[in-house]
Amino acid sequence: MSQKKADPNNKVAAENRKARFSYEVIDTIEAGLVLTGTEVKSLRQGQANIQESYASAEGGEIWLINSYVPEYLQGNRFNHEPRRRRKLLLNKREMARLAQAVEREGMTMVPLKIYFNEKGRAKLLLAIARGKKLHDKRQTEKERDWNREKGRLLKERG
Numbered sequence: 001m002s003q004k005k006a007d008p009n010n011k012v013a014a015e016n017r018k019a020r021f022s023y024e025v026i027d028t029i030e031a032g033l034v035l036t037g038t039e040v041k042s043l044r045q046g047q048a049n050i051q052e053s054y055a056s057a058e059g060g061e062i063w064l065i066n067s068y069v070p071e072y073l074q075g076n077r078f079n080h081e082p083r084r085r086r087k088l089l090l091n092k093r094e095m096a097r098l099a100q101a102v103e104r105e106g107m108t109m110v111p112l113k114i115y116f117n118e119k120g121r122a123k124l125l126l127a128i129a130r131g132k133k134l135h136d137k138r139q140t141e142k143e144r145d146w147n148r149e150k151g152r153l154l155k156e157r158g
Contacts, residue, residue: 011044011115011116012046012113012114012115013043013044013046013048013113013115013116013122014043014046014048014049014050014067014113014114015050015112015113015114016050016051016053016110016111016112016113018051019110019111019112019127019129020112021132021137021140022131022132022137023108023110023127023129023130023131023132024129024130024131024132024136025110025112025127025128025129026101026107026127026128026129026130027127027128028112028125028126028127028128029090029094029098029125029126029127029128030123030124030125030126031062031088031089031090031123031124031126032088032089032090032121032122032123032124033064033086033087033088033089033114033122033123033124034086034087034088034089035069035086035122036078036080037078038071038072038075038078038079038080039069039072039080039086041072041074041075042069042070042071042072042075042080043069043114043116043122044116045072047069047070048067048068048069048070048114049067049068050067050068050111050113050114052066053065053066053067053068053111054066054108054109054110054111055088055098055109055110055111055126056109057095057098057099057102057103057109060095061087061088061095062087062088062090062095062098062099062109062126063085063086063087063088064085064086064087064088064111064124065085066083067083067086067111067114068082068083069082070082088124088126098126098128101128106130107128107129107130108128108129108130108131109126109127109128109129110126110127110129111124111125111126111127112125112126112127113125
């Protein structure tokens with residue numbers, strides 16, 4: 001699949017760092033978000049949380065569920081609901097492929113991060129992932145510890 005990769009220079013508004021530990025990421029896709037003005041301002045402040053959120057295919061559309069974007073303090077009466085469902089902007093082929101992966105192959109759609117691209121638009125990096133078993137998580141942790149230890153040993157030698 002030839003999708004645009006997330007540019008590391010972009011400003012990250014929220015990141016789900018635990019997702020790569022809990023899930024085996026098969027593929028990633030960049031999606032736009034339908035947001036209100038106060039949500040964008042709140043995201044720019046970097047207080048959002050997508051740790052417990054997930055994406056779901058409903059009615060031919062993909063929705064981001066249970067993401068937390070706090071109310072914008074200066075928003076007054078025009079503020080948004082912090083845990084509302086947010087529609088993801090994808091083309092029909094991408095939506096169909098995501099829905100098929102979830103239904104047939106037993107995968108899940110996990111948001112990895114929300115960031116602003118070079119044009120200043122809010123984007124979501126969505127992963128098609130498979131849940132890891134406990135022994136897989138232990139193996140990942142062992143590999144991470146070994147790489148850290150290996151780095152220390154090489155640093156001491158050089």
